[in-house]
Structure formats: structure tokens, C-alpha cells
């Protein structure tokens with residue numbers, strides 16, 4: 159369990175996050191943004207990304223958990239995990255998103271179930287625009303067709319931790335993104 163392998167170093171993360179921030183700054187020039195962070199994994203990415211966006215911005219946070227057959231952490235590591243497709247809201251946003259530019263900030267885009275659920279939920283607010291920023295993307299795991307608008311790194315189907323991402327709530331504070339070997 160201590161056998162972590164660095165996949166993306168902190169300097170590479172910082173460089174890429176700065177690029178994403180510059181893209182967002184350009185795309186929304188002259189406008190305001192609401193960053194909606196998905197708790198808890200996106201907290202670190204949101205705080206770094208937002209500081210690279212040179213526009214008027216506010217923060218909000220949303221919480222979700224997945225129903226059903228989530229396996230134990232060890233099982234999750236062995237085979238990834240497959241939810242029933244049901245996502246439950248545990249914390250809603252605090253403000254109306256009507257006519258606002260909303261950027262949902264997520265740590266990783268995996269099966270796509272979470273972000274599909276959140277997109278639908280936030281679209282009901284009738285925002286002016288609704289985009290997804292995901293630090294990581296595992297395209298090979300996708301169950302629902304969904305793409306991020308601002309994606310940091312596409313990665314293979316490995317279980318990663320660090321920079322906000324956890325394994326049984328641990329490792330979120332690692333500066334690098336690391337792989338936990340499956341065996």
C-alpha cells in the first residue's frame with residue numbers, strides 16, 4: 159500500500175493547470191464565472207485552477223455520492239468500480255446559476271456517471287453556459303458518452319491518488335499524482 163509510483167509530477171500539473179486557466183481566461187474574456195467544485199476530490203484542483211483564471215469569479219461546491227454496489231477499497235483497486243448508475247446529491251449549490259457561466263470542476267472523469275448526473279442537474283438552473291473542467295480523464299472507462307471541455311491529462315485505466323484524489327480518503331494531500339499498483 160505504500161508502493162506508490164509517480165505518474166504526473168507536481169511541476170507538470172502546475173504547468174498544465176496554468177494552460178487550462180489561460181484557455182478559460184481567453185474563452186470567457188470580459189465575463190464572470192462560477193466555479194462549481196465537486197467535493198472533495200476537486201478541492202485542490204479548483205483552488206489552483208481558479209488562481210490561473212484572470213476573470214471575475216465566484217466559487218460554489220456540490221457534493222455527490224454513488225448508490226449501490228460500490229466495492230471495498232481493495233476491490234475497487236483490483237477491478238475499478240461499477241456503480242448502478244445512480245448518483246445521489248449530498249450537497250446542493252448555494253446560489254442560483256441562472257444566466258451564469260458555470261464551470262463544473264472535477265478531479266477525474268471516469269465512467270462519466272457523476273458528471274452526466276451533475277450536468278443534468280445544473281442545466282435545470284438554465285445557466286448561460288455550462289462547461290466541465292476535469293484534471294484527469296480515463297476515456298477507456300467511459301459508460302456514458304461525455305467529454306470534458308477543459309481536460310488536464312488523459313490517463314490509462316489505473317487507480318490514481320494525490321492532488322485531491324483519494325484511496326479510502328487517504329493520499330489527497332500528495333503533491334504528485336501517483337498510481338497505486340493493482341497487484
Ligand code: IMP
Pocket residue numbers: 199264265266267268269270271272273316317318319323324325
Ligand atoms: P465517474 O462517475 O465514474 O466518472 O466517477 C468519477 C469519480 O470516481 C471521481 O470523482 C472520483 O471520486 C472517483 N474515481 C474514479 N477513478 C478514480 C481514481 O483512479 N482514483 C480515485 N478516485 C477515482
Ligand code: MG
Pocket residue numbers: 199324
Ligand atoms: Mg473519490
